[in-house]
Amino acid sequence: MYEVQRAVLGPIATNGYVVWHQETLDAVLIDPGPTPGLLLHHAQGVHVQAILITHAHWDHIAGLKEVADAHPVPILVHSLEQDWLTDPSLNRSSLSSALAGGLVTGPAATRLVADGEQLSFGALSFAVAHLPGHSPGHVAYLSKDHVFSGDLLFEAAVGRTDIPGGDPAQLLESLGRLRTLAAGKRIHPGHGRSFTIGQPDPPPVVQGPLR
Ligand SMILES: [Zn+2]
Numbered sequence: 001m002y003e004v005q006r007a008v009l010g011p012i013a014t015n016g017y018v019v020w021h022q023e024t025l026d027a028v029l030i031d032p033g034p035t036p037g038l039l040l041h042h043a044q045g046v047h048v049q050a051i052l053i054t055h056a057h058w059d060h061i062a063g064l065k066e067v068a069d070a071h072p073v074p075i076l077v078h079s080l081e082q083d084w085l086t087d088p089s090l091n092r093s094s095l096s097s098a099l100a101g102g103l104v105t106g107p108a109a110t111r112l113v114a115d116g117e118q119l120s121f122g123a124l125s126f127a128v129a130h131l132p133g134h135s136p137g138h139v140a141y142l143s144k145d146h147v148f149s150g151d152l153l154f155e156a157a158v159g160r161t162d163i164p165g166g167d168p169a170q171l172l173e174s175l176g177r178l179r180t181l182a183a184g185k186r187i188h189p190g191h192g193r194s195f196t197i198g199q200p201d202p203p204p205v206v207q208g209p210l211r
Pocket residue numbers: 055057134135151
């Protein structure tokens with residue numbers, strides 16, 4: 001069984017996650033957003049093995065330096081966004097530096113991931129799905145019961161495609177893939193509450209007098 005703890009981070013409420021194996025306490029951190037103190041707090045007592053990045057917009061990586069200083073473990077990102085970790089114009093912190101708490105310039109990735117890859121960290125394992133549209137190198141990390149879906153899909157909205165690198169047609173295709181991949185799993189998005197898709201709708205509420 002995997003445990004998931006969410007930490008809501010920074011000025012636009014980015015979700016960072018600590019995911020750990022109930023028995024071994026092997027753990028990964030996902031999306032170290034700005035001012036990641038709460039994420040680090042939740043990671044006390046588990047064995048952090050890696051930092052996984054769904055995509056490298058600044059709101060998902062502004063806390064990376066602080067988190068990597070505390071946990072010097074591999075940093076994983078899709079190859080298409082490798083350069084974004086160290087380039088403030090690519091990660092957009094140059095346009096939002098007041099919000100981002102300054103320019104986001106690294107640290108650099110230490111391992112690049114690709115679609116279909118299987119990742120293992122001690123007793124934890126995740127599949128990588130490359131799901132572009134919100135950004136070109138956007139990925140989701142999937143375990144047996146959980147999906148960490150970044151900014152592709154939220155509880156009541158789909159991801160933005162108006163930021164440079166976004167692509168509405170790719171987003172639609174990725175949403176279709178996610179629907180299949182995530183069936184029966186809990187979805188943990190980059191912002192807002194976790195949810196599940198593929199559940200039948202609840203029965204309609206009957207309104208008005210019954211005859
Ligand atoms: Zn984003």
